[in-house]
Amino acid sequence: MIFWSRPVILLYASDCPANWPERLFEIFRVKKGEVIMAVFSVDELKKLSETIENPCISVYMPTHRTGRETEQDPIRFKNLLTRVERDLEKTGMKERAIDEFLKPLRELLHDTLLWQHMAEGFAVFRSPDTFSYYRLPVRFDEFHYTGTRFHLKPLMPILTGDGQFYILVMSQKSVRLLRGSRDSVHPVEIEDLPDNLADALNIDEYIQTMQFHTGTSMRQAGRSAIFHGHGAGEDDETHDIKQYLRKIDEALCNYIGSQRIPVILAGVDSLLPLYREISDYGNLYEEGLPGNHDIERPEDIHKKAWSILKPYFDRNRRKAEEKYHELKNNDLATAKLPDILKAAVSGRIDTLFVDLKDHLWGRYVPESGAIFIEDQPELESVDLLDAAAINTIKKGGTVYAVKGDELPDDSPLAAVLRY
Template sequence: MDSLTKDDLKTLLDAQGEWCISLYMPTVRAGAEVQQNLIRFKNLLRVAEERLLELGVRRPDANQFLAPAQRLLNNADFWRHQSEGLAVFLVGEQMVSFRLPVEFDELVVVSRRFHLKPLMTLLRGDGRFYVLALSQNEVRLLEGSRNVIEEVEIEDMPTSLAETLRPDYDPDVRFQFRVAARSRTDGPGDAIFHGQGTTGYEVEKEQVVRYFREVDKGIRDLLGDQRAPLILAGVEYLLPIYREVSSYPHLMDEGLTGNPESLTAKDIHERAWKLVEPLFNRDLDEQKALYHELAGRGDQLASTDLKEIVRAAHDGRIATLFVARDVQQWGRFSPNYTLHVHLDMQPGDQDLLDLAAVQTYLNGGRVYALEKSDIPGDGEPIAAIFRY
């Protein structure tokens, strides 16, 4: 499973080329149906080639555009490691792919810019969460969604509390963590590690704090400005120490207590999802209720007018956007605010719903990519709450 950041989105948004090709598909992780992944991808490439030909691209040039994706068909290792969905972007002779925990609908878009709306759910953190498992012998970060959880590799981050605290750490020495009783020399609740073995020694809380600061740095470097919730899992004594040093703003108050080494990934996923599901639902429900309140009294801060919303997104005026992920609205928008809407895609068109979603996200607004039937309002594929 790959990570997707705001910087990735900006890179895709800034991509320049005559044609930008966006491919989305659901993927199967294991079992006999894994072969469907290759079949689906071949079909998407066939559709992409047809779209390019319809746009007047010569067949040799179309084949050249799609060559990096064609080579991907022969990459057995790539197909052995899939998540719930695959997104592939091609421009010129370059390609980037993301294996992500979202079951995308099959979609092919050939336009002057990449189609990014299906990624909004991930970038918003809606449905995606992380679990940081802290134990005596290892530190793990897991990325989860509604249906799956997987371990994430973090470069340059310590993976063991013990080996960080003592350079000559002996793996045969096991550590126990406790809160020392108050005494004349110990402050309230001072934490001490006690080694059990032939080389017993104590580790002060300050050393644990320094270690957790290194872990926190690795977490922040990886998650950046994501808004996905982070859940701590670990023995009860470690969690408050990590909370003291954590700089990630979306660390959840509730955690999973107990030794995570004794839990399977399935166990962690089940317990973690019970914590985050109400959070995801609550945020969306609150924003929908606010929209209905504003629209119900005729407030101009709520709108379903596509042209008004696209212009507001360009200006950074949207606080919350609801957009249909299963609908495209083709047209053109220029910086002088000229906007044309077309029933069918024409050369040079882009999905205006996609444009509004990306601009809203880049300007710090909330974006909820939903089924059209879940969009608040009067049946339109887009609705917005304006900042002003």
Template sequence: MSTLPIEELKNLVEQAKSPCISLYMPTYQAGSEVQQNPIRFKNLIRQAESLLQEQHGLRQSDVKELLQPALALDKNDFWQHQNSGLAIFVSENFFRYYCLPLSFEELVIAGDRFHFKPLMPLLTGDGTFYLLALSQKQIRFFEGTRHSIHEIELEDIPTNMEDALMYDETAKEGQFRLSSPRGSTGNSFRYSGSFHGQGSPDQDNPQEDLLQFFHIVDRGLQKYLHDEKAPLLLAGVEYLLPIYQEANTYANLMAEIIPIENIGVIKPEDLLEPAWSQVEPYYTQSRQAAIEHYHELAGTGQTSTDLKETIVAAYYGRIDQLFVSVDTQKWGNFDPQANQLDLHAEAEPGDDDLLNEAALQTLLTGEQSTPLKQTKYRNRHL
């Protein structure tokens, strides 16, 4: 899993019951460093035990019972199958863990709600990209982030041109045909019209055949890219790029191609560095544009760096863009009924990280209707 859907976040919010333990740690995937995983984990569990006793007044026996689902993970086989980071959420009768492609700083927080701020790059899709490796004989599809990449098995999509064009290899004269929607074939990727010809797709009109093939691939990818905004990269030989661009309907197809002669033998991890080198400027420019927009609005009454003002605006869904520090906590609590904000230098019983609350409310209200966001405050920086 490279991203966390908003529905999953809502589930974590709704199911939690105080006290809530949020545990984050970096993890190693291979080599001798894997041995550090259980050591880090045990140290963080001890921190969680102390917080539950000191801040929430739980007895040691109750702490052990609450953390038992997390403790049960500590087995050799579990540590051998990790990603870049591990996130664990525990509360009464509730337990979730996620092996994620994001290397977290070690962190344990015990509060009335779960702490999600380290997940923000995944929750907002920051750094996510897709990669489509193209050739006449094979199609491969990948999803990645700045930290990892994995292949997605394509279902119901022909992954080579011969299958896509229903080429009959057993026909003596090499006939092939494209079925119309009224055809009797069971192929779900029917292309309008029909064609009968001699020779192979490689020999007769290869560019037209490739274009038809790529139309079919583009249509099949819609179920994977539906409502996605992440950039889509292409990999393969360079002459394929303009042909696929003509067939493409995905809005965020990038204008470059990663040159690869044989996509069948390439390993996913070998694609990460060249892919990220093209994707990183896309996200850097996007963030820079948001920052410049913030500065343009500064002094107009549409921006704020005031914590209380921002917390109130986040609670009522009046934030369009929020800049928040992942590594900083502002402890306290907010009473929306009394419009009262209390800040503390150190975490006290009943406190939450108010920056986490602002980010969470902004994400959740962002899923609601557009008018909710058409308000005074467009940009905030915390």
């Protein structure tokens, strides 16, 4: 049963002061003059999605890495905050309370370092008990919303694996992880990732011990430390390299967690097969980038990696679309809103296609299945497309947040069901 009623509000940005507790997720850090990206995970999406407070504001905007437009980004953000202020006034909030509520967001306007190290998009979330902001590799449209929940659909492309991947660049001299999308690439900081082979095997410490006890030269000790772990000869060198690669793999698996984002390997020919042999990560792409990439720019590595991975992403989405059309007449695929909302809540959606740009404001009552559609958002309403996407992600389904003309049916959402 669908009831037609009335309207909600919304907004986005990214990063937050150290004195803000609990739900602060810093997606970029500045380290040694380089912007490092940490992962935005499904767990963080879940925490944001579980917030139910009055009000919850969400703000999204496109940002720029370089050029004169970087100076305009804080001005655009200030303008968005002015619109949010008006929305809060409409809810009946008093001027003093609004000023206090928006204070941490306005303080971001004066954070020069923040605006100097932006990515493609900025998302900000604020409620009475939550303040978090993110610089992300997705170019958002300007958007603000005020309701009793956060609006999270614009984050879907980051979480679904649709065009998101990692590049593990390694040699005996260095290791780095890059996170890429269709259009961007960023260095990623991983805790416990060794800097190189010597760091992984504590060779510097071993060399100092050798020199102290035996007077062995630095060069001789270094060779012994690397190549004579359990005896002599090439097998011991391979053993030490595998030990090094295991430490890389352990750090990688701990960092990515349960996400199934593909990882493409970039490194010298001798390392790649050894890493595949020892790795516990379940989605190493079969083709890699052989060669020494120690001094190669991330942008150049990304270009090579994307040329390999593009068919993979296109193929996965195409297979999902084909599956939708195959099952459409068997009750295992649907474009009906009531069926999709019910299936999303119960965890029955395998794959969901949803219009990234469209909104369908209203309310859904899971207990009765009633849907209230509203022409404009109100404080208690949500974007029902957003709700379907979030529940699908939380229950382990795949979401393709796409443009309207890329949807497999004449509907803002379409789903393949598990059963």
